């Protein structure tokens with residue numbers, strides 16, 4: 439299990455610049471080693487901090503054609519719905535970089551629009567299994583869980599990550615790769631989500647959090663308070679918390695400002 443590193447930035451701007459550098463370095467490592475880079479996105483504010491990847495020197499140097507994009511969680515709705523994490527990522531990031539459309543794996547369009555959370559979760563798990571069989575996604579050691587190269591995650595003020603919410607049973611799932619929730623405390627209620635074992639198998643996990651609303655949960659998560667889902671985040675190689683000063687303000691001894 440990788441220890442959690444944390445980096446505190448003076449501004450969101452600086453966080454975005456470092457996030458781009460971190461992502462580009464991993465892209466180059468995995469593209470060289472495997473010819474493929476599997477990236478998992480979350481929804482929420484995270485997408486707005488990816489802007490630096492759309493600028494020089496990254497926009498032209500990243501091997502976008504080798505990227506494969508997945509979602510750690512998705513709201514069960516149509517692709518064009520304002521709640522859709524796919525739409526958020528497409529509008530803010532994916533439509534601006536030349537990742538081949540066939541390398542972008544969104545929730546099943548019909549099941550999303552229909553609102554069928556259970557089947558949508560099953561279908562997404564099948565999609566992951568198919569990518570494992572095609573050697574696009576690696577598997578984690580002997581457990582057989584999928585292992586993504588990089589996951590870019592966010593955390594809500596209540597400490598939820600992906601759609602694993604405090605006090606809800608999805609966090610305890612140990613067998614399935616993808617599960618669902620129909621009574622999410624944060625709207626919309628129907629969502630699908632990677633399970634904790636899948637999230638924690640990733641080689642590199644970045645948790646990017648800004649703003650003071652999240653400060654209590656950041657402190658709780660980084661002192662491993664068990665009932666805060668984000669406090670259970672690990673990774674195979676490295677987990678790094680990218681924080682702004684407001685999000686880090688309740689941490690004791692957070693002086694490592696970059």
Ligand SMILES: O=C1O[C@H](COP(=O)(O)O)[C@@H](O)[C@H](O)[C@H]1O
Nearest residue numbers: 480481482483484592593594600
């Ligand atoms: O609902 C969700 O919330 C979390 C956190 O979002 P944020 O707006 O507080 O950054 C997000 O990571 C997740 O993907 C999303 O579905």
